Amino acid sequence: GAGVSQSPSNKVTEKGKDVELRCDPISGHTALYWYRQSLGQGLEFLIYFQGNSAPDKSGLPSDRFSAERTGGSVSTLTIQRTQQEDSAVYLCASSLAQGAGNTEAFFGQGTRLTVV
C-alpha cells in the first residue's frame, strides 16, 4: 500500500483478555517500530525490528507484551491479560533504514486501545 496501515483503528476489550494489533508497513521497508502513546503524551518506544536482526525489545513494559514480524513484512503486537493501564494509542512506523539518507520513518494512524 501507499502508507503504513494499522488495524483495527479502535479496539475495546475487557480487562484480562488478550489483544492483537496489526501493522502493515510500507512495501520494501526493512525497519519497523512500535510505540505507545498515552493521551497528549510522548512516544514510548516498545520494540524495533530491522531486517533479519534480532529485534530490540528493550521498550516492552512487561512480559505480557510481545511482537512478531513474520516474513519481514507484517507485524503483530500482542498484549496478554490486558490491564486498564494498557489503554493508549499504539503507533507503528516503518523505514528503509539503509544509509543516512533513508532513515525517515513513516507512521500509521494508530490503534486506540481501551481496556474496560
Add this chain to the structure above:
Amino acid sequence: GQQLNQSPQSMFIQEGEDVSMNCTSSSIFNTWLWYKQDPGEGPVLLIALYKAGELTSNGRLTAQFGITRKDSFLNISASIPSDVGIYFCAGRMIKAAGNKLTFGGGTRVLVKP
C-alpha cells in the same frame, strides 16, 4: 531511556508569532527529523536533515542540523491556529544499532487563550 531532550515541553502561540523549539543530546547524530502530530492522527514527517549545518525550509517551517551534530531546532514563522499539535524531533545516532531512530519527548503547541 530518553536520549533526546526536547524543549520546551509545551508552548502557547499567538497568531502571527514566530516560535522555536529544539532538541539536544550528549550523543552525535547523523540524521535529524521533525514530525508533527495532529489529534487522532499519527505523526507526519515535516523536515529531514542529513548534514551538519544544513538549514531546510518547508513553507513557514525551518529546521537546522546543529554544527556540533548534537542538536537541532525547528522554527515556525507567522504561526496560525492550525500549527497547534505535538511536534517531535527524532534522530539517528552515529553508531545506532540497526540505524534505529530515537525520538524526543515532544513539544505541545497550544493557542493562547
